[in-house]
Amino acid sequence: MHTRISGIGMTSQRTRDRLVQRLRAKGIVNEALLEVMGRMPRHLFVDEALASRAYEDTALPIGFGQTISQPYIVARMTEELLRGEPRRVLEVGTGSGYQAAVLSQLVEKVFTVERIDALARRVRQRFRQMGFRNIQLKHSDGSWGWPSKAPFDAILVTAAPPEIPTGLLEQLADGGRMVIPVGGRNGQTLAVITRRGAVCEREDLEAVSFVPLLGGAG
Template sequence: MTAQLQGIGMTSRRTRMRLVQRLREAGIESDRVLDVLGEVPRHIFLDEALSHRAYEDTSLPIGYGQTLSQPYIVARMTELMLAHEPERVLELGTGSGYQTAVLARLFDEIYSVERIKPLQDRARDRLRQLHARNVLLKHADGGMGWPDRGPFDGIIVTAAPVEIPQELLMQLRDGGVLIAPVGEEDQILVEVTRRGDRFDHKELEPVHFVPLLGGVVR
């Protein structure tokens, strides 16, 4: 185990359990999700200078204009997805790899796309440290999804498009669910379920994410 993995988040179970308790009080009900949030060492997904803030319920910068999502929203999106019991899940926006690591402990196959290569490289290293062997990563424009690997039982989008790309919806299997923040300044978390050629939209709660941008960064 690396020195970073042996840091504050691994040794201070009390610190993590305080975060789990805050998430429970905020409305997260799934014990499975809360257990995973208590296990995954969030501090390793941050630069060392910010690791002391890892178990606050807040988003934190990871460079390139991107953020490590607030634990509550990671738990909320994961809980929503878990309710549908998918096996194959596509994540758009690997970012730090934290949400990826959480998903990898709950679902059989994770496919994760990131457009910023240095972030993907760091995420790959962290996921290897955690032995997340059921994760496949791709460097590409996340808005296009990963059609070669579809269809997917579930899709989680970790940055906000103005509207959900149709080509992304078409990568859902029948009965599959997509969870994404949608909008510009006023964003809403949306759950979309595919019913044959119909897509049922359900608006859930206000959120704030970085925008989903096109193109790749090497």
């Protein structure tokens, strides 16, 4: 399942190891996930001017009013998603492509949707250059999901809607898990939704801060 990732030697292993140590200290315990994040070249997912900060545990701007998420948040959401042992995962909000790249090393297939065309084109080229073969990207309104590829074993949403989109819940397989930030200006909560037949159970994890999930595609 692992892709041989090009460009990984451009930063020292010590720098990446420090990031993994910080993730462990914050409670991330999934060893396969930690191994992937320790070798994923995050500096290739940000502008060259920010590459020296790529292994800090912080969000960074990627243009178009978007950010690459803090590594801890990527790890936290991915760890929760993996509890259901998914094979096919939908990501809503491709952004820099970093989250999808991490997921691609841990699941069989990643479907990812990005509403900003310029970002989608940039990331599609990045995936091709880095050799990711099990990621399929679509330029579309993320709140629609990807109905033609549903159902998904898991859905990960990287922007915050005020309420959980019904259309995404309908694309979640029975027993599947959705990890999603929910809320608005008064605060957001990272939630895990588990579908059990016609019933969806919600568990709130912690306070988070994401860009809003916007409709439309541009």
